Amino acid sequence: MLLRFPDGAEKTFTEGITPLDVAKSISSSLAKKVVGAYLDDDLYDLNRTIHRDGAIRLVTESDEKAFEILNHSSAHLLAQAVKTLYPNAQFGVGPAIEEGFYYDIALETSLREEDLAHIEKQMARHAKENHPMVRKEVSRKEALEIFKDDFYKTTLIEAIPDGDAITLYQQGDFLDLCRGGHVGFTSKIKHFKLLSLAGAYFRGDSDGPMMQRIYGTSWFSKEALDAHLALLEERKERDHRKLGKQLKIFMLNSEVGQGLATWLPNGYAVRKVLEDYVYEEERKAGYLHVSTPVLGSKHLYETSGHWDHYQANMFPPMERDGETFVLRPMSCPHHMKIFQSELRSYRDLPLRYAEIVTQHRYEASGALTGLERVRAMTLTDAHIFVRPDQIKAEVISAYELIDKAIADLGLEIAYLEFATRDDSKEKFHADETLWNEAEAVLEDVLVEAKIPYKKVPGEAAFYGPKIDFQVKTVLGHMITMSTIQLDFLLPERFDLTYINADGEKVRPVVIHRGYISTFERLMSILLEQTKGAFPVWLAPTQVILLPVSLDAHMDYTKTLYKSLMEAGYRVKIDEREEKLGYKIRDAQTQKIPYQLVIGDQEVADHSVTARQYGSSEQHTVSVEEFYDQLAQAVAKKSR
RNA sequence: GCCGGAAUAGCUCAGAUGGUAGAGCAACUGACUUGUAAUCAGUAGGUCACGGGUUCGACUCCUGUUUCCGGCACCA
Numbered sequence A: 001m002l003l004r005f006p007d008g009a010e011k012t013f014t015e016g017i018t019p020l021d022v023a024k025s026i027s028s029s030l031a032k033k034v035v036g037a038y039l040d041d042d043l044y045d046l047n048r049t050i051h052r053d054g055a056i057r058l059v060t061e062s063d064e065k066a067f068e069i070l071n072h073s074s075a076h077l078l079a080q081a082v083k084t085l086y087p088n089a090q091f092g093v094g095p096a097i098e099e100g101f102y103y104d105i106a107l108e109t110s111l112r113e114e115d116l117a118h119i120e121k122q123m124a125r126h127a128k129e130n131h132p133m134v135r136k137e138v139s140r141k142e143a144l145e146i147f148k149d150d151f152y153k154t155t156l157i158e159a160i161p162d163g164d165a166i167t168l169y170q171q172g173d174f175l176d177l178c179r180g181g182h183v184g185f186t187s188k189i190k191h192f193k194l195l196s197l198a199g200a201y202f203r204g205d206s207d208g209p210m211m212q213r214i215y216g217t218s219w220f221s222k223e224a225l226d227a228h229l230a231l232l233e234e235r236k237e238r239d240h241r242k243l244g245k246q247l248k249i250f251m252l253n254s255e256v257g258q259g260l261a262t263w264l265p266n267g268y269a270v271r272k273v274l275e276d277y278v279y280e281e282e283r284k285a286g287y288l289h290v291s292t293p294v295l296g297s298k299h300l301y302e303t304s305g306h307w308d309h310y311q312a313n314m315f316p317p318m319e320r321d322g323e324t325f326v327l328r329p330m331s332c333p334h335h336m337k338i339f340q341s342e343l344r345s346y347r348d349l350p351l352r353y354a355e356i357v358t359q360h361r362y363e364a365s366g367a368l369t370g371l372e373r374v375r376a377m378t379l380t381d382a383h384i385f386v387r388p389d390q391i392k393a394e395v396i397s398a399y400e401l402i403d404k405a406i407a408d409l410g411l412e413i414a415y416l417e418f419a420t421r422d423d424s425k426e427k428f429h430a431d432e433t434l435w436n437e438a439e440a441v442l443e444d445v446l447v448e449a450k451i452p453y454k455k456v457p458g459e460a461a462f463y464g465p466k467i468d469f470q471v472k473t474v475l476g477h478m479i480t481m482s483t484i485q486l487d488f489l490l491p492e493r494f495d496l497t498y499i500n501a502d503g504e505k506v507r508p509v510v511i512h513r514g515y516i517s518t519f520e521r522l523m524s525i526l527l528e529q530t531k532g533a534f535p536v537w538l539a540p541t542q543v544i545l546l547p548v549s550l551d552a553h554m555d556y557t558k559t560l561y562k563s564l565m566e567a568g569y570r571v572k573i574d575e576r577e578e579k580l581g582y583k584i585r586d587a588q589t590q591k592i593p594y595q596l597v598i599g600d601q602e603v604a605d606h607s608v609t610a611r612q613y614g615s616s617e618q619h620t621v622s623v624e625e626f627y628d629q630l631a632q633a634v635a636k637k638s639r
Numbered sequence B: 001g002c003c004g005g006a007a008u009a010g011c012u013c014a015g016a017u018g019g020u021a022g023a024g025c026a027a028c029u030g031a032c033u034u035g036u037a038a039u040c041a042g043u044a045g046g047u048c049a050c051g052g053g054u055u056c057g058a059c060u061c062c063u064g065u066u067u068c069c070g071g072c073a074c075c076a
Helices: A019-026 A028-033 A064-085 A113-128 A140-146 A151-159 A222-238 A240-246 A265-284 A298-304 A306-313 A332-340 A388-408 A432-448 A519-530 A550-566 A580-589 A600-605 A623-635
Strands: A002-004 A010-012 A034-039 A042-045 A054-060 A100-106 A134-138 A166-171 A174-177 A191-201 A210-219 A250-252 A261-263 A295-297 A318-320 A323-327 A351-360 A376-386 A415-420 A453-457 A466-472 A478-487 A509-518 A543-547 A571-573 A594-598 A607-612 A618-622
Touching: A019 A028, A019 A034, A019 A054, A028 A034, A028 A054, A034 A064, A054 A064, A064 A100, A064 A113, A064 A166, A064 A174, A064 A191, A064 A210, A100 A151, A100 A191, A113 A191, A134 A140, A140 A151, A140 A166, A151 A174, A191 A222, A210 A222, A222 A240, A240 A250, A240 A519, A261 A265, A265 A351, A265 A376, A265 A388, A265 A509, A265 A519, A295 A298, A298 A306, A298 A323, A298 A332, A332 A351, A332 A376, A332 A509, A376 A388, A376 A519, A388 A432, A388 A466, A388 A478, A388 A509, A415 A432, A432 A466, A432 A478, A478 A519, A509 A519, A543 A550, A543 A580, A550 A571, A550 A594, A550 A600, A580 A594, A594 A600, A600 A607, A600 A618, A607 A623, A618 A623
Parallel strands: A002 A054, A415 A453, A543 A571, A543 A594
Antiparallel strands: A002 A010, A034 A042, A034 A054, A100 A210, A134 A166, A166 A174, A191 A210, A250 A261, A295 A323, A318 A323, A351 A376, A376 A509, A415 A466, A466 A478, A478 A509, A594 A607, A607 A618
C-alpha cells in the first residue's frame, strides 16, 4: 500500500495501518501531536485503519482542523458521561463549533448548572479509561435496527441522504451515530470545560421537541484552555450592556417597556454625531431626505406584502374612524408612495430617498438583547429607484458609501453574506425570471468588485436577494450591520412606473439600502469594538477641564470652557472639591479623550496641560496648539 | 415564543439550615485647599422585583406574574 506525503515523498505501508502508526513511523513527537489524517479528501480518525493507496496529510494539534476534531470527540465524551450518569438519556446532535462543542440531550429531568461539574468529572474518568473510539460502517437497515428505540437518532438516520455511508462510533458502552473525524482515544481529551446549559429545538425546528444542550470547550493544553477562559471573562467586560451602564449611554427599564431603549445624555450625544454624519454622507452621495410618520395605514403594508409576511412581528393594528393603522416596521411603502407622488421620467432616475426615522417591530421576547435587538429602533433607511441599466452602478455606489462609513467608524466587518432564495421555501414571491436576474446582478457586482462573500441560499428577503454586511458581537452573535437589497416586487405591487425614452410606462427597480444598522444596534457594536473609549469625534464628553484649585483657577477654566463650547465641542468642568488625582482617575474611568489640567502655570502662560485617555503622559501646550490637536483628532476620526 | 437560571441600597456584590438586612463605591454633611489614577470623618439611603400561599414568624420555602441573563427559534 503506497501513501504519498505532502512533500511528495512516497512510502509503502502494510494495509490496515492507522494515521497514528504512520505518525509513529516518522517520529515519536509527531505521534504525540497527531489527531487524525486526510487520505485524499477523506478525514480519517487517528485509529481508523487505512486500506488503500492515496495522498496522506497528517492533522496535528497546530492544524486548524485539529481543534474541530478534538472538540467533536469531546462532544462524544460528554455524551458518554451523560449516558453513564443518566442511562435514560437520548441524544440529538453533538458537533464541534467555532470555539468548542455542544451536545443536545433528551432527558426527563432538567439538568442544572451544578450538574455540569459532575458530568465534567465523569468525562475525566472516561478520558482516563482511554476508550478507543471505534468506527463502524453499517447499512441504513442495521442503523435503524440498532437505534430503533431512539426517536432522535432514527430521525437523524432517516435524514441521511441515500448513498452516504452511515457510520457509528463506539467508545466503551457508548455507541453513537456519527460522521466521524475523531481523535481515536478518549485519553487524547484532557483540557476541557463545560460552560453552559441551554434549551435547543431538535433539528432547529420550533414545532419539534426541545432538548437540553450542554456547551463546552476543549483544548490541547491547559494554557490554551485557561487562555480561552480568560478571553471569555474579558468579553464580559466588553459587553455593551455593561459598558452602556457604566458610561451612562442608555437604559432599559421595565416600566418604560420591554425592549424599549432610553438614550441617556451621553448616549444621545454620540447618536447625534452619528445622525449628523449619516445625513451629511447621504447628502453628499446624492440622497434626498424625506420624513414620514411612524404610524401608517395597514392598507399600505398589505399592498407591500409586509402585512402578509410579518404581521406576527408587528405591533397589533389600531382602529380609529374605520381606518386601521399600524406602527410602521419599515420605510419601504412610504418611500414607494413618494416615488408615486409625481410622474417620473427616465431622466429623473436614479432617485435616492433617505429617512432617519423610528420603526417598531414586535421582536420575540426571547430575542431582546440590550441594544442589539429592541422593539423601537431609529435608523436611516434608503430606497433607490433606478432603471435596469443603473442597477449595477447604484449597487456599487451604495457599497462604497457603506464601506466608507465602516472605515470612518473604525468597525470590523466579519464577512459579507449574499442571500438568495430557496425554491423549496414558500416565503419568496414567485417570479423566477426576476429572481434570477436580481441574483445575477448582485453576484456580478460582488465578483467584479472582488469582494469576498458567503452565499447563503434561502436567506433572501421575500421580495429579493440581498448583500448583508455581518458583524460579530462580543457575545458571538452574528448581526447585520448594513444591507443592499434588490427588489423587483414592490414596484410591481405599488404599480410604480416612469416614462422611458420611447414614451412608454415602465417599471423602476428598487434598491433597499440599510446603512449603518439602527442607531441602537450601531451603539452596541461601537461600545463593544471601542470598549467604550470612543474616538474624539464621537465621545460623549470630548474634553474635561480639571482646575487644580477651585478658587485660584476657576476664572480661566470657565473662559476656556466657554470658548471650547462655542467652538462646538462637548466639554465639562470637574468643579468638585477633590484632589487632582481623584479627578484624573474619575475622568479616566469615564474614558474622556482629553483631560486638561488648569493650575497656576497654565493660567500664567495661557496654556493647558493635556492628558489623553489611556495614557499617563501629559503635555503642556498653548491653547491654540490644543485647539489644533483637537480639530485634527476630530477630522481624522481618531482617538 | 420555547428550555434553563437570576432578581437584595443609585452601582458592584455579601447575607448555611426561616427569627423583617450588610460592605465597598457613588450621594449628602463637615474638615483638609489640594499639580496628575481613590484625603479623612460622619450622615442618610431598602415594601429584599411584584402578587398570593405555608408558618407564631418569609429576603429565605411553595405558587403566579414581570423583567433580566444563557441558549434555541425568529430577524422585512
